[in-house]
Amino acid sequence: MNKYAVAPEALRKVCDPHKELHFCHTTEDAPAFEGVIGQDRAVRSMNFGLQMKVPGYNIFVVGPHGTGKTTYAEAVVAAVAQKGTPPLDWCYLYNFADKDRPRILSLPAGKGRDFQKEMSNFSADLPRIIAxxxxxxxxxxxxxxxxxxxxxxxxxxxxxxxxxxxxxxxxxxxxxxxxxxxxxxxxxxxxxxxxxxxxxxxxxxxxxxxxxxxxxxxxxxxxxxxxxxxxxxxxxxxxxxxxxxxxxxxxxxxxxxxxxxxxxxxxxxxxxxxxxxxxxxxLPKPPQPNAPASPFEEEAPDPAMKYQVNLFVHNGSCPGSPVVVESNPTYYNLFGKLEYKSHFLTMSTDFTMIRPGALHKANGGFLILQARDLLRDVYAWETLKKALKYRKAVVENIGEEYRLVPSGTLRPEPMPLDLKVILVADPEVYSFLFSLDEDMQRLFKVRVDFDVDMPRTPENLRKYVAFVSALCKKDGLLPFERSALARLVEHGSRLAGDQRKLSTRFNKVAELIYESSALAEAAGETLVRGKQVEDAVQERKGREDILEERIREEILRRTIIINTEGEEVGQINGLSVLSTGGYSFGMPSRITARTFVGTEGIINIERETRMSGSIHTKGVLTLSGYLGGKFAQKSPLGLTAQITFEQSYGGVEGDSASSAELYAILSSLAGVPIKQSLAVTGSVDQRGDIQPIGGATEKIEGFFAICKARGLTGEQGVIIPHQNVENLMLKEEILEAVRQGKFTIYAVKQIEEGLEILTGIPAGILGPEGTYPQGTVFQRVADQLDQFSAVLTNRKHPEEESHDGK
CATH class of the missing domain: 1.20.120 (Four Helix Bundle (Hemerythrin (Met), subunit A))
Structure with a gap:
């Protein structure tokens, strides 16, 4: 066995149901877990933020989609609110000193409704009392x-x-x-x-x-x-x-x-x-002579309207502090509005038509908003900041501010604010606001960070099972047997992209739980077993992998040229990850290099055609440092090398192909062929150290699928950085192929190790005299570069040759 080959047991961290899940036979035996799993930092931060009563300590909950941040925020805030006291009722009253400035009045919770009814009854009785x-x-x-x-x-x-x-x-x-x-x-x-x-x-x-x-x-x-x-x-x-x-x-x-x-x-x-x-x-009005009514005649105002009470916010039925989750945080939904009555060509309003928004209803409690939805309204974010900054909520129609000709309208007295706002967002939105809006930093001083994974410890395994148990009991799903729970745990590590961790994107885990239960129920089972979980994974893949199949089909038909056998000079199989609609998969790419006499160094064709991202460009430029350090210590590097991703018609980004590009250049310089049965991923630094990359599992599975379709020969395999071994959660069929010697995963630390695997020839170690051993790859590269330098040195300007002749 090759010394760089990875053992089959290291390619996937299998969950032994009898050892690791010994505490239960099915989810019926496991207690349902209440709370959030694997987010200890977030829980501490949230508790701190909810305890802080000082203005400015509003909360920003940050985390990728699917980590349960919104569900957790709503649950924990609701629990805290239950222990609170109902806040005041708020009423708007007619201002007898200035009818355009309605007064706001606070009352103990529940008394606002009583006051409104009593004043309504009083107003209705006035004609009778006075008469x-x-x-x-x-x-x-x-x-x-x-x-x-x-x-x-x-x-x-x-x-x-x-x-x-x-x-x-x-x-x-x-x-x-x-x-x-x-x-x-x-x-x-x-x-x-x-x-x-x-x-x-x-x-x-x-x-x-x-x-x-x-x-x-x-x-x-x-x-x-x-x-x-x-x-x-x-x-x-x-x-x-x-x-x-x-x-x-x-x-x-x-x-x-x-x-x-x-x-x-x-x-x-x-x-x-x-x-x-x-x-x-x-008093009763004297009868008027009959006359035809004009359609433009204004309605007589209600004389008792001034004595009515506009119950603006009612908290009488609130068991504790209010919690308002506004799913559509537009300006008017948040800050209320003035309604108008239309009578032909005129509009009128009064203090009874002042309507509250979510900010007013949440006063004295908590307001939960999705930041991305909030930012979609041009005025909502700025108005929210003003309300929190001055601790007042003003009701005004935003259109009034932008009228060319100001019109008369009400200016209600602002409501004093005392509430905590919780914004929920993904990291990109948080970073955007934090970097561009200094007010956000002053108003939202508590950041609650949700992570995408957690350590795969025995304690967290128990919590994972408890989560499955809670979901099954809550939604009436079939119980999960140990083998099914083990497959879910392994799937959690696969989602996390790390054998040592479990994914906390519980929406993805929940989807697999629902689908596995449905398959088991359709098969007439009373328990969900490991087979149903595996089937659910494959079913989901079959619904989403149409693009992967189309590209693989093109490769197998050789419309897209990818070789999986034979040898080629200056050509190598790189690996990349493609994503579409949330589904990611790995695919090989053919990378070629051509080297010749020149002084332009490495030319990245993708960069020249503006198809290269900045990270990919950086990775290619790093190769010049490696080549110069290895082969240009005594004379200039007289080299021009062109590298490209063949049949690539979109952009190229990332540096995970930089080691493959370097292998292709060295192969071209040395004239040594590279085994096409191997694919390579990994970035490289200027010293030749291989660096880890992302998507190792998907990349290996993508190349394996091509090799399997063409027939496994035992020569095929993938070279990855040694640091990525712990990220692997490969399919069982790949593990079986590795056990049978039909496919190999190599883990390398240095370019020299990968070069030896790809060519079958030692890379070579620099001797005391400054040369590489005969027959090694590096000796051939050095010889070729010396020839390039000699050509450049011997090519002199005609005038210089004439001068030398004299």
């Missing part, structure tokens, strides 16, 4: 007394005026709009012709008396107006007293009920004053 007050006989008597006294005073004024007119020899006649005085003679009005016969002296005397009477009339008219105004004031005072007396019993009931609430007592005083001033609005 009954004016039907009182005492009111009628006092009203009649006022009218009688006023009439007596007016009659006295009129009588005095008539008496003065008689004394002066005049009579007073009403000629609208006022009274006129006429002289009399023998008890009758002096005729005009008689007046003309009077002397000038008599006429002047009559005119003077008339002017005095007119002046007296003016004075009497002013006095009568004063008397009427005084009578009206007395009548209004009487009516106000009557209204106040009628409102006193219901008001006293309200005052007594809310004597501990100064805000309500103040509001009730304002209500009483307003009703007393506008009581006529509640």
């Amino acid at each position: 009954q007050a004016f039907e009182n006989s005492q009111y009628e008597k006092e009203r009649d007394d006022i009218i009688h006294r006023l009439q007596e005073k007016l009659d006295a004024l009129s009588g005095h005026l008539k008496t003065e007119a008689q004394r002066a020899g005049f009579i007073m006649k009403p000629i609208p709009p006022r009274f006129v005085f006429f002289p009399v003679k023998d008890g009758a009005q002096l005729p005009q012709e008689e007046y003309e016969k009077l002397t000038e002296e008599e006429k002047r005397e009559l005119d003077e008396k008339g002017r005095r009477l007119t002046k007296l009339l003016d004075e009497s008219m002013k006095e009568s107006q004063h008397l009427e105004e005084a009578g009206k004031e007395e009548m209004q005072k009487l009516e106000s007293q009557i209204v106040q007396a009628a409102l006193l019993p219901p008001m006293e009931r309200l005052r007594s009920r809310y004597k501990e609430e100064p805000g309500i007592l103040e509001h009730l005083e304002e209500v009483l004053k307003d009703v007393t001033s506008h009581y006529k609005n509640f």
